[in-house]
Amino acid sequence: MPRASAPTRRAPSSQLAPPAVRQPSPAPLLPQALLERLLSVAMERGGDFAEVYVERTHSTSVVLEESRIKSAQTGLVQGVGVRVISGGKVGYAFSDDWDEPALLRAASTAAMIAQGQGSERAFPVSRVAVPSHYRVPTPLSDVEVSLKASLLTRADQAARAFDSRVTQVNGGYVDQTRRIAVANTEGRYSEDTQDLCRMSIQVVAQGKKNERRTGSYGGGGRVPFTHWATFPPEDVGREAARQAVATIGAVDCAAGPQTVVLAPGWSGILLHEAVGHGLEADFIRKGTSLFAGKLGQKVASELVTVIDDGTVSSGRGSINIDDEGTPGERKVLIENGVLKGYLYDSLNAKLMGQRSTGSGRRESFRHLPIPRMTNTFLAPGNHHPDDILKEVKRGLYCATFGGGQVDISNGNFVFEVSEAYQIEDGKLGRPVKNAILIGVGPEAMKNVSRVGNDPQPDPGMGVCGKNGQSMPVGVGLPTVRIDNVTVGGTQVG
């Protein structure tokens, strides 16, 4: 059975450690008095709520090409965003100047969304302790760049040594140490440090007659640099090479409905696209998602329980606090096929009479927070993965995935399969190329007929895009069988 060979060391989502409470770190990003002053200015026209968001992000990026480090770079981005809410209206201004006049200017610009009279009220804040779902004792920004570069060199060598048909290896390593502070007129002031790293390797292998195949693998998370001792870059390189080589000689994919079996782990993108986005509260409030108004209704097979969990230890999508200062949470979205809840940021929660689920995230101070997923999992079932495969007479085994996309209104989602095999009489057959799955979220989820007992998180490489904002997310899934899925391909009849 083709499987990702790299070991994963993170606990599955169902095993939760009680969150430890960390003492706030002593040096604030901005003096508390200045935060309070900005809140006061932001409310000078009588808004209902104001918030100051401060961010300082150190980042590193290394690129490998043709067995050489092509470039290594570091950078610093810092800025402050001020948000004022008045009725349902939002005023937002941000600045990457940290001098006081520039920050005060941003606060009064945001204040203009409210039309009321000026008043000089004080808005004192006090520091709130935050949970600790990730521990990175040495910030990634303090690790020597040459150590980061050597990860790529090692992965490159392992990928090339894997098979002589490997012709090209490209790699990238990125990390960031992101400090945020959020203070609001409800008196809450929280800070968090969010380290995050990721490496990725792309391989091209060449078959006969100029046939080229590609493979891609990576990993990371909110982990210390020592992560790479237990998740060796050699494994990343070999897995990317394995995918490329394994698909040499792949045959055209048959077009039309088929039974599909999804490999565990990264296939969790299916949930992210087919279900997750449609449950984000902005789409629900506006009535643009086909899941709007369906709370309590059956929207999936009873084998399906979907959880969004921001508290997974060291998870790529984990957050101690979201970008509005609300602690990250574990939320059951669908339980045994029944829709249980949506993902709320504070604004949509307020407008809908709900509470925030800690889902208000933003790419940076340049963006407004919107409801987002964190780590999205399908809870394990009872079936052994080998049995799931054995029962399928004819179908498609989807081993690895490129990515996916969804139209949240008509519910159409796609799921790009980068490594797939024909299933014949319960066994894996020849590799197929250029396959994609398409479906309508709830219909596809109703066709889930087997859920494996082998839950697996992805290795930590997911990036989700929404409204022009990119966000690190995690996904996870056990082996799953879905019946009657439309498979896109070139072969007819």
Added chain:
Amino acid sequence: MDYQKLAKKIVQRAVKKGARQAEAFLEVSRQSKVSVREGQIEDLTQSTSKGVGLRVVVKDRLGFAFTSDFEPSGLDLLVDQALKLAEAAAPNKLNGLPGVKELGRFGDTGELYDPAVASLPGDWKVKAALEMEKAGRDEDSRVTTFNAVGAGDFVSEVYVASSEGMTGGYSGTYVYLYALPVAAAEGQLQKGYWLDYKRFLSDLASPESIGREATRRAVRMLGAKRVKTQQVPVLFDPLVTASFMSGVARAASGNAVHQQASMLASLQGKRLASEHVTLVDNGLLPRGLATAPFDGEGVPTRRTPIIDRGVMSNFLYDAFTARKAKARPTGNAKRGYSALPSIGTSNLYLEAGTTPPEQLIREVDRGFYVTSLLGHGANPVTGELSAGANGLWIENGELTHAVQEVTVAGNVLKMLQDMDGVGNDLQFRSGTVGAPTVRFRQLTLSGE
């Protein structure tokens, strides 16, 4: 602040501290945008941004750092960081900034800056967004809600200075309108999407026309259903063609070609498509959104045909890759201040044909007119394309019912050969990539 001077100063400091070559790329921008909902402002955002990226070369070693902190201490740190990274980097003889030969004279860009956009009052954007929302609702009562309706503008300045004699800057303006209505009928929701994005206010479509067209695109998708798996002629509307052509251009990156990691790698000079297919990258396109006198490393921009009357003619290069591949840079180094240059397109477009799109449809007995694709598009290495598709079914030359939950699949090289119609409706709808309607003789459609 004189940013041109500041960029030069940063370069001088880097050279003084030991860089053999140095280059500063500095960006300053301000933006303002508004979105509305149900006749009210939903949100209003205003901001200023700035940042500078510093590239240095020391003994064939490359270092790069960026910052948004323009305080003297922040800029000192920037120089130190870049030099430190260069010291730790592996040497590569190909490293180096564009020299006198590559820099050369800038072409004529025409105007890039519209004072009317730079001074556009906030009220104009609020009014425009409200007009779009109202027009969208007036057009058809089945529009029940909007995902978003909004307007915005953006003013930016770019400055580049280098130790190799590059010095230059330009300012540009951008203004945009967008509407994403959702129509509902019989339990089905369908979204529409229409927008316009221009440098000059006078080029921008009217808010009313954007709102109405967005609604028409949502409403016509109502009642969408799957069709049978089959091979039929397929048309792409201009938006879909633009994303398809972006995929072709990705494979024309000189770097991918040099690495033999492109479907186009060995095809220079070969015929890819019929005579009526010409795909151009043009950094000097009058009033184009990506038009600029020089690219991200100061190399003059130009017009580069990628596919010229059906023949694979040119790949796109930045200075580093050109040196590596023994080619000439084409002025296609793309970047923001926070990244090193990498190869990308400027204004990319498929030249218009002579056939009206209506006629391309009329000539089809049974076929599929695609209005949106789901997925990431073609694999630039293998050329394989498999994507979700929404659109309208063609029967006897007429658009009939809406289609969803199907995929189209093929190979890009085969699709280029099979392109048997190019419309006369070239438009730059979504920004820097423009295309007309096109027709493919046959693609595999996967459905029921």
